[in-house]
Each structure stands twice: as structure tokens, then as C-alpha cells.
Amino acid sequence: MTFAGFRNIVNHEFKLxxxxxxxxxxxxxxxxxxxxxxxxxxxxxxxxVWNSLFWIIMVFSGLQxxxxxxxxxxxxxxxxxxxxxxxxxxxxxxxxxxxxxxxxLGFVSWFIMSVILGDPVLNKSLFxxxxxxxxxxxxxxxxxxxxxxxxxxxxxxxxxVLSFPVLLPILLSVINLSVSAMxxxxxxxxxxxxxxxxxxxxxxxxxxLLFPFLWRS
Amino acid sequence: MKLIKQKTYKILAVIxxxxxxxxxxxxxxxxxxxxxxxFRAEMGNTVTILIEAYNSTFTKSEDHRIWMRLNNEHFLKAxxxxxxxxxxxxxxxxxxxxxxxxxxxxxxxxxxxNSFDGTMVLxxxxxxxxxxxxxxxxxxxxxxxxxxxxxxxxxxxxxxxxLEETIRNTYFHVPLWFGMVLIFLLSAVYSVKLxxxxxxxxxxxxxxxxxxxxxxxxxxxxxxxxxxxxxWGAYWSGDIKQDMAAICLLIxxxxxxxxxxxxxxxxxDRITAAYTIFAFVAIIPLLYIIPRMQPSxxxxxxxxxxxxxxxxxxTMRTIFYPxxxxxxxxxxxxxxxxxxxxxxxxxxxxxxxx
Numbered sequence: 001m002t003f004a005g006f007r008n009i010v011n012h013e014f015k016l017x018x019x020x021x022x023x024x025x026x027x028x029x030x031x032x033x034x035x036x037x038x039x040x041x042x043x044x045x046x047x048x049v050w051n052s053l054f055w056i057i058m059v060f061s062g063l064q065x066x067x068x069x070x071x072x073x074x075x076x077x078x079x080x081x082x083x084x085x086x087x088x089x090x091x092x093x094x095x096x097x098x099x100x101x102x103x104x105l106g107f108v109s110w111f112i113m114s115v116i117l118g119d120p121v122l123n124k125s126l127f128x129x130x131x132x133x134x135x136x137x138x139x140x141x142x143x144x145x146x147x148x149x150x151x152x153x154x155x156x157x158x159x160x161v162l163s164f165p166v167l168l169p170i171l172l173s174v175i176n177l178s179v180s181a182m183x184x185x186x187x188x189x190x191x192x193x194x195x196x197x198x199x200x201x202x203x204x205x206x207x208x209l210l211f212p213f214l215w216r217s
Numbered sequence: 218m219k220l221i222k223q224k225t226y227k228i229l230a231v232i233x234x235x236x237x238x239x240x241x242x243x244x245x246x247x248x249x250x251x252x253x254x255x256f257r258a259e260m261g262n263t264v265t266i267l268i269e270a271y272n273s274t275f276t277k278s279e280d281h282r283i284w285m286r287l288n289n290e291h292f293l294k295a296x297x298x299x300x301x302x303x304x305x306x307x308x309x310x311x312x313x314x315x316x317x318x319x320x321x322x323x324x325x326x327x328x329x330x331n332s333f334d335g336t337m338v339l340x341x342x343x344x345x346x347x348x349x350x351x352x353x354x355x356x357x358x359x360x361x362x363x364x365x366x367x368x369x370x371x372x373x374x375x376x377x378x379x380l381e382e383t384i385r386n387t388y389f390h391v392p393l394w395f396g397m398v399l400i401f402l403l404s405a406v407y408s409v410k411l412x413x414x415x416x417x418x419x420x421x422x423x424x425x426x427x428x429x430x431x432x433x434x435x436x437x438x439x440x441x442x443x444x445x446x447x448x449w450g451a452y453w454s455g456d457i458k459q460d461m462a463a464i465c466l467l468i469x470x471x472x473x474x475x476x477x478x479x480x481x482x483x484x485x486d487r488i489t490a491a492y493t494i495f496a497f498v499a500i501i502p503l504l505y506i507i508p509r510m511q512p513s514x515x516x517x518x519x520x521x522x523x524x525x526x527x528x529x530x531x532t533m534r535t536i537f538y539p540x541x542x543x544x545x546x547x548x549x550x551x552x553x554x555x556x557x558x559x560x561x562x563x564x565x566x567x568x569x570x571x
Contacts, residue, residue: 198506
């Protein structure tokens with residue numbers, strides 16, 4: 001497992017992504033459309049509504065990104081990958097690329113929402129940290145569970161069902177963290193930060209332990 | 218001999234559960250004060266309080282002593298009392314004019330002691346309200362401190378004011394959750410074995426253990442909801458512990474969905490085993506870490522003490538620990554039956570295809 005190999009796979013991943021531009025563009029368009037629908041129905045949502053809508057958009061973008069994460073690898077080219085690379089390398093490269101895509105989507109939707117609906121975020125740096133960590137959590141969870149769900153026929157639906165219960169602690173801490181980035185005098189939010197980081201670490205550790213076995217089958 | 222060996226743990230489970238259900242339901246509660254008829258009393262007056270108790274036998278003894286307790290130092294003993302019947306007793310207090318420390322409204326507990334029932338306490342029973350221009354005067358409150366309480370030992374469960382008779386649910390609700398976590402632990406162990414050896418016999422084990430674990434979880438949620446109805450006021454109050462328990466069940470419902478979504482194969486066995494490990498690791502923070510960080514009514518979260526203390530005394534321990542063991546063995550027994558049904562099913566299918 002080397003850094004060069006990691007970089008190669010990530011490069012490859014983004015190259016493939018750019019070759020079919022439409023999927024990422026579709027996600028961006030999806031975000032813009034949803035924000036516009038929110039604008040038409042709420043005009044100026046309150047802070048809490050803004051926050052929950054933002055994270056709902058993020059979850060569904062993540063689900064779409066995650067559902068297709070392993071489509072290529074578990075398909076016909078899996079034998080090639082299997083001979084060529086370490087499964088953990090593929091796993092981390094996958095998480096990394098999903099994370100980067102989610103981050104781009106997150107910042108873009110933050111930008112669109114603040115242009116159209118107004119920007120309630122007071123503590124920008126805390127919100128940014130939340131966004132970065134939250135996207136990492138979504139990316140690691142969805143990548144791991146899509147490796148599980150890919151075995152069945154209807155993997156998109158199954159991924160949603162499998163991931164929602166585990167998503168909840170991540171979502172809970174992320175929403176509370178970003179609320180404290182939006183209200184003037186937030187209390188101590190380090191507990192939520194610790195929860196978020198520990199859930200991410202647990203998902204990572206489980207992925208490292210279990211992904212090679214999933215990959216072999 | 219082999220038959221006895223196979224049946225030992227089942228007989229053990231039956232005996233333990235009969236003991237738990239029998240004793241847990243039949244052993245009486247200790248006597249305790251349910252309520253009194255007033256909520257506040259003016260200082261400087263003589264008040265008569267009607268004390269209503271539960272499981273008490275006031276007519277059997279004559280030596281009742283009743284105190285108001287303000288804090289560890291300041292007490293007031295009742296002047297006289299009158300036994301109405303076994304459950305009711307009237308006590309008359311001459312409340313001094315001035316409070317013992319600088320506080321106009323003071324919460325007071327009622328303590329009742331006699332030689333037949335032992336000691337009963339009702340915490341924060343009433344508030345004593347002083348005059349507007351009071352002075353601090355501690356002496357009258359120090360005259361008759363509590364002494365020589367009749368600490369009697371009896372084989373009875375403790376009286377807790379809000380819990381009352383529902384304290385017996387400790388032998389069902391709590392051990393069911395314990396049993397569920399142990400069963401899921403066992404199923405995670407089998408999942409690790411399956412992933413390492415690829416032996417599909419473990420798949421039936423995992424399935425049966427997960428099924429019984431989920432059933433236990435459902436029973437735990439139901440007993441918890443009923444308990445919450447009588448102590449917190451509603452079946453479902455959105456308490457963080459309840460929500461997290463529901464999420465845990467959802468995680469394991471998803472297991473059955475995942476399992477049924479794929480055709481029977483080595484691949485399915487591996488994937489479901491991996492998911493079982495994932496699910497077991499996921500429920501630990503959900504049940505035992507996140508509820509501790511948020512306000513909750515449930516013991517063991519939001520800063521509440523988890524275990525022991527006054528809620529689980531030595532009498533209850535003699536039933537509680539066997540209950541945990543009994544319910545867990547019983548769950549294993551149930552899962553073993555389902556495991557064997559699954560295996561027979563497989564063999565029958567093979568025979569049909571032959």
C-alpha cells in the first residue's frame with residue numbers, strides 16, 4: 001500500500017468521472033433545483049429550517065454518490081483490480097474521491113443557498129469544519145455500505161435502508177454542530193465533535209477489517 | 218448421559234425463569250409512604266397531616282414516631298399521632314415560628330418509624346413557609362433528632378416513590394436488553410468465524426441469533442414503553458434512550474432485508490456476516506455512549522446513575538442476576554431451535570433436488 005498507488009487510483013477515478021461529465025453535472029443541477037424548490041416554497045426559511053434542509057440535501061447527494069461508488073469495480077473489471085491492487089488501497093481511494101465530490105457539492109450548495117435563501121452561518125470556520133468532517137463521515141459510511149449493498153439487485157434502495165440508522169448519529173451531531181455555528185451564543189459543542197469523530201473512526205476501522213473480505217467475494 | 222448433558226442448560230433456564238417470574242411477582246414491597254394530604258404549611262402553626270402508606274400495618278404497633286426532616290441536622294418530631302387504620306395515620310406537628318437557616322420556603326421530608334413496619338420516608342413531601350419578616354432560629358429544630366430507627370431486614374423489594382410496584386419490571390426489561398446485547402455479541406462472534414472459514418453452517422446460526430436478538434429487542438422496547446407509561450407518563454416520550462433503541466432495532470431489521478434481497482450463496486453469507494459485525498459495533502455507541510451525552514430520564518444516561526444505588530438493593534440482586542442469566546440462556550435455547558429448523562429445511566431441500 002503506497003502513496004503512489006493511492007494517487008494513481010484517485011487520478012483514475014477522477015479521469016473516469018470527467019469522461020462522463022453528466023453524472024456530476026446532474027448532481028450539481030439536482031442541488032440547484034432543490035434549492036430553488038425550497039426558495040419557491042419557503043422564500044426565507046428560518047435558521048433551523050435552513051440547516052436541516054442543507055443537511056438533507058447533503059445526505060441525498062451523498063447517497064447518490066455512494067450508491068454508484070463501486071459499480072465499476074464490482075463489475076467486469078473487478079478481476080483486473082483484484083490482481084492489480086490492495087483492496088484497502090481501493091477502499092481508501094474510493095472514500096477519498098467520494099469525499100472530494102461531496103465536499104465540492106457541499107460548498108456549491110452552501111454557496112447557492114446563501115445566494116438565494118440568505119446565509120445564516122455566523123461562525124464560518126466551525127461550519128466549514130462540520131462540513132468537512134460530515135462529508136468524510138457520509139463518504140466513509142456510504143462507501144462501506146455500498147460495498148455491502150452492491151451484492152443485491154436493487155442496491156440504491158438497499159443502501160438507503162442500510163445506511164439510515166447508522167447515519168443518524170452522524171447527522172445528529174453534524175446538525176447540532178452546525179446549529180451552534182449559526183446561533184449567537186452557542187454552548188459547548190465539543191461533545192458532538194467527539195461523537196462525530198468517533199463514529200467516523202468506528203466506520204473506518206470496520207471498513208479496514210471487513211472490506212478485504214467483501215472484496216474477495 | 219448425553220441426553221442429560223444436552224438438556225442441562227434448558228432445565229437450568231426453566232428453573233431460573235420460574236424462580237424469577239415467581240419471586241419477582243410475588244415478593245411484596247416494603248411499606249412506604251404514598252402521599253400526605255397537604256403540600257405546604259405555615260410556620261408557627263399546628264398542623265395535622267394525614268399520612269397514607271402502602272403495604273403498612275399501623276395497627277400492629279404502638280410506638281410510631283414521625284419526623285419532618287429539613288436537612289441532615291434539622292428535624293421536627295410530631296407531638297402526637299392517631300392511627301386511623303392500617304394504611305392511614307394522622308400526625309400533629311407544632312411547627313416553630315422561625316426557620317433554622319436563612320431560607321423562607323423550605324422543603325421537608327416525612328419520616329415514619331415503628332417497630333413493626335420499620336422506617337418509611339417520603340422525600341420532599343411538603344414545603345414549610347415562614348413569615349415574611351422571619352428571623353433565623355435553629356434551636357427548636359435541634360431538640361429531637363432522629364435516633365434508634367427500626368432498621369428491619371425483610372425479604373421484600375424496596376419502596377421507591379415513583380416506581381412503586383413497577384419496580385418488578387427490573388427483572389424483565391433490563392435482563393431482556395442484557396440478553397439481547399449478549400445474543401448479538403454471540404452472533405458477531407459467529408460472523409467473524411464465518412468470514413474466516415467460509416463455513417455456511419454458521420450462516421444459520423447468525424440468522425437465528427439475530428432473529429431472537431431482534432425479538433428480545435422488541436420485547437425490551439415494549440416492556441420499556443409500558444414502564445415509561447407508569448413512571449414518565451407516556452408510552453413514548455421521545456427520550457433519547459428510546460429513540461436510540463428504536464434505531465438499533467431498525468439496524469437489525471435492515472439485516473433481514475439485506476439477507477432476503479440476495480439469492481442463497483457463499484457471497485450472501487459473507488456479506489450478511491460482515492453486516493452483522495457492522496451492526497453489532499454500531500449499536501454499542503447508540504445504546505451506551507450517545508444517551509449518556511444528552512438529557513434523559515432513563516437510568517444510566519444524562520448523568521443519572523446507571524446501576525446499583527438505591528434502585529437495586531441486595532434483595533433485588535438475588536433475583537436480578539439470575540434473571541440476566543436465565544433470559545440469556547433462554548434466548549440461546551430459542552435460537553438453537555430456529556437454527557435446527559433451518560438446517561433441517563436445508564437438508565430437505567437438498568433431498569428434493571436429488
